[in-house]
Amino acid sequence: MGFEIWTIKTVVVMAVGVVTMLPSCIVESVGNSSSTELKLWDFEVKPSVTQTTLAVVYKEIDRLRREQATIRQQQEALKHMLSSQKKEFPMTIGSTALAPYPLTTQEIESWSSEDTDSMPNFDPCYRYTVLDQTWRATNTSTKHKMCDRNANWKGWYRLFYKGKSLQMPERCPPVDKCGTHAPLWLASSHPRRSDGIVSRRVCGHWKKQCCAFKSTPIKVKKCRGNYYVYQFVKPTSCHLAYCADVNTIVCGRCRRSESCVSRDKISWTCKRKKVIKRQVHFFAAIPTSITGKVNRIKYSSVTVNVGHAFNRKTFTFRAPVKGIYQFFFSTQTTSGGKTDLWLVVNGYWVSVSHTQVTSPSSVGSLRTYMTFLRRGGLVYVTQNCGNSWANAASSTIIFGGSLLSQ
Numbered sequence: 001m002g003f004e005i006w007t008i009k010t011v012v013v014m015a016v017g018v019v020t021m022l023p024s025c026i027v028e029s030v031g032n033s034s035s036t037e038l039k040l041w042d043f044e045v046k047p048s049v050t051q052t053t054l055a056v057v058y059k060e061i062d063r064l065r066r067e068q069a070t071i072r073q074q075q076e077a078l079k080h081m082l083s084s085q086k087k088e089f090p091m092t093i094g095s096t097a098l099a100p101y102p103l104t105t106q107e108i109e110s111w112s113s114e115d116t117d118s119m120p121n122f123d124p125c126y127r128y129t130v131l132d133q134t135w136r137a138t139n140t141s142t143k144h145k146m147c148d149r150n151a152n153w154k155g156w157y158r159l160f161y162k163g164k165s166l167q168m169p170e171r172c173p174p175v176d177k178c179g180t181h182a183p184l185w186l187a188s189s190h191p192r193r194s195d196g197i198v199s200r201r202v203c204g205h206w207k208k209q210c211c212a213f214k215s216t217p218i219k220v221k222k223c224r225g226n227y228y229v230y231q232f233v234k235p236t237s238c239h240l241a242y243c244a245d246v247n248t249i250v251c252g253r254c255r256r257s258e259s260c261v262s263r264d265k266i267s268w269t270c271k272r273k274k275v276i277k278r279q280v281h282f283f284a285a286i287p288t289s290i291t292g293k294v295n296r297i298k299y300s301s302v303t304v305n306v307g308h309a310f311n312r313k314t315f316t317f318r319a320p321v322k323g324i325y326q327f328f329f330s331t332q333t334t335s336g337g338k339t340d341l342w343l344v345v346n347g348y349w350v351s352v353s354h355t356q357v358t359s360p361s362s363v364g365s366l367r368t369y370m371t372f373l374r375r376g377g378l379v380y381v382t383q384n385c386g387n388s389w390a391n392a393a394s395s396t397i398i399f400g401g402s403l404l405s406q
């Protein structure tokens with residue numbers, strides 16, 4: 001039993017990082033800080049804390065399980081892609097129907113039992129059929145013209161040319177290319193990743209008219225790793241076929257930090273994405289002393305607020321971007337008794353500045369804390385008990401922080 005409890009503790013420390021603590025001002029000893037720290041973890045002493053923490057653990061286990069399911073999907077898609085690249089992809093159009101990558105019953109069962117809410121809207125970025133047919137290329141013309149109306153489309157597809165990832169053309173390909181009479185191309189540009197799944201118009205080029213055939217619109221999604229998946233459907237007539245633009249093979253080689261760009265939609269290059277570096281710094285103080293419990297210390301004297309992340313009305317810091325942040329806060333205690341100031345991050349009490357002195361001496365305490373915050377993360381300081389001394393010039397009760405990296 002003792003061992004099991006220890007395991008749970010470890011999980012909390014590693015995976016959650018922050019611990020719900022019910023801060024108490026009744027701390028036995030001040031001089032021995034390590035024993036105070038150990039007390040924080042001693043769940044047997046505070047049963048209410050054990051319950052809150054267990055809830056956190058269960059939530060965490062649930063999250064990990066969900067993550068595992070996603071990883072499994074990705075592995076399957078990758079495995080399938082690799083195997084289809086080795087052997088000639090068995091799909092031919094016309095006689096053999098295009099079959100989507102089949103799910104095994106075991107997979108379906110494991111999905112429905114583990115991850116019921118992700119089943120109806122699974123991510124097509126990891127569940128697509130590889131469509132590697134050289135005749136679809138924008139630079140090939142075949143004797144026998146293909147018609148995608150004869151194919152049995154189902155689900156999502158990703159285009160390849162001899163194992164190289166590519167995209168549909170965003171420009172009108174010449175007639176009789178793409179192994180068909182009227183090649184089908186995307187009439188507006190591909191989506192960005194933040195757009196999610198979008199609908200796009202599809203045009204068929206015929207008789208000098210780039211959109212002679214207004215085919216059924218298709219769904220498109222941009223995936224992590226610079227590729228697209230398409231939900232192909234039967235085109236409106238024959239002979240129309242979806243094109244694979246060989247000019248965009250270069251896009252499949254772009255790194256994560258790059259995006260594929262083109263002015264003329266013919267010559268494409270990988271270009272480094274511009275990262276706007278955000279500057280976030282703030283420094284605030286309170287010019288008067290505070291006594292007793294103060295839910296949110298009113299740091300009214302704000303001298304630095306680069307990036308305007310510190311709200312002067314609510315005295316709360318809100319993370320404007322995802323990143324690593326460093327905070328510091330301090331107090332100065334003069335009277336006897338304990339004084340505890342807590343840094344509160346997203347509702348969790350994460351770091352305490354603790355002082356205890358006997359009159360007539362005085363002591364200052366400065367705390368720093370570093371953490372990863374998502375956009376919108378909230379941080380403020382609370383005085384749980386005691387007395388903090390300050391005057392207009394002292395800068396003894398302060399709160400500040402910076403964004404270290406995005």
Ligand SMILES: *[C@@H]1O[C@H](CO)[C@@H](O)[C@H](O)[C@H]1NC(C)=O
Binds near residue numbers: 246249
């Ligand atoms: C089409 O383009 C690919 C890739 O650039 C190239 O390997 C192939 O030889 C081209 N085919 C024709 C017929 O030009």
